[in-house]
Amino acid sequence: MKLYNLKAGMNPRRVRIFLAEKGVQIPAVDIDMAKGENATPEFLNMNPLGKLPVLELDDGTFLSESIAICRYIEELYPDPNLFGATPTERAIVEMWNRRMELELVVPMSAQFTHLSSFYAGRTEQVAAYGAYARAHALRTLTWLDVELAQRTYIASDRYSVADISAQCAVLLGKNTGVPLPQSLENLARWWGDVSSRPTARA
Numbered sequence: 001m002k003l004y005n006l007k008a009g010m011n012p013r014r015v016r017i018f019l020a021e022k023g024v025q026i027p028a029v030d031i032d033m034a035k036g037e038n039a040t041p042e043f044l045n046m047n048p049l050g051k052l053p054v055l056e057l058d059d060g061t062f063l064s065e066s067i068a069i070c071r072y073i074e075e076l077y078p079d080p081n082l083f084g085a086t087p088t089e090r091a092i093v094e095m096w097n098r099r100m101e102l103e104l105v106v107p108m109s110a111q112f113t114h115l116s117s118f119y120a121g122r123t124e125q126v127a128a129y130g131a132y133a134r135a136h137a138l139r140t141l142t143w144l145d146v147e148l149a150q151r152t153y154i155a156s157d158r159y160s161v162a163d164i165s166a167q168c169a170v171l172l173g174k175n176t177g178v179p180l181p182q183s184l185e186n187l188a189r190w191w192g193d194v195s196s197r198p199t200a201r202a
Contacts, residue, residue, distance in 0.1 A: 003028045004046065004054040006038075010109060010172045011066040012053040013202070017164050018070045020199035022077045026055070067097070070161055082161045089156070096155035096162040100169065103140040107133040108169040112176045137178055141170075145184035153190065159197070167194040 003019075005028040006012045019026060031037045031052055038050045047054045047064040055063040055072070063069050074083050084090035113119050114130025144154070144166070154162040170180065170191060180187060194200060 001026050001058060002056040004043075004052060004056070005030050006033060006052040009033075009052055010105070010168045011051075013168045013171070014066040014164050015053050015055075015069050015073075016202040017168070017199050018073060018082060018161065020202035021080065021082060021159075021164075022073060024073060024077055067101075067161070067165075070164075082159070082164070084155075084160065093155045093160045093162055097160070097165055100154065100162050100165040103143075104137060104169040105165055107136040107140065108173045108176075108178065111137060111178065112172060116176060134178055137169075137173060138181070141181065141184060141187060144190075145187040148186035148190050152193070159194070163190075163194055167191070167200070171195075 003026045007030055044050055046062040053066060055069045063072055084093040110133035111130045114125045114127060119125060151157050153159050154166050180191060
């Protein structure tokens with residue numbers, strides 16, 4: 001297998017942390033989006049959306065979308081499980097990971113895309129949408145602080161893929177103008193836990 005990677009990308013980071021939690025190493029090829037390497041015919045043949053990460057399987061199959069890649073890795077390397085061990089656990093982790101994607105990953109990504117100078121000239125930017133997305137992300141963080149008063153991690157008292165999604169979104173926010181509000185003590189405790197894991201810098 002081969003992983004096509006973007007070092008600073010939120011979604012590639014999700015896959016790298018997932019792999020590190022599993023103790024799985026896959027050779028990586030770094031793609032430079034700033035140079036347009038993700039828009040070449042060769043790359044678009046792997047993923048016509050031109051996005052990262054992409055996992056190339058040994059049989060030539062290409063998987064994109066970070067959670068699809070993580071699910072594939074979970075099937076190959078089930079321990080430690082990060083999607084849940086029982087039907088109920090898997091449903092709960094799926095529920096929370098979906099919430100993190102819709103309520104945190106998407107708005108954090110949108111505020112960066114629409115408000116950052118990095119994307120100026122690369123895509124159509126709508127500043128009003130970026131501001132809305134940033135406010136949405138902040139509301140989600142406040143909601144999560146309440147939830148995290150009830151358990152250690154996002155989906156349960158055990159680290160899961162839902163935490164990986166959330167921590168990568170929070171890291172993007174911290175680097176692009178959406179720092180964690182100091183008043184959110186439960187979220188700060190969670191952030192301290194997940195960001196101090198050995199896999200957090202994967």
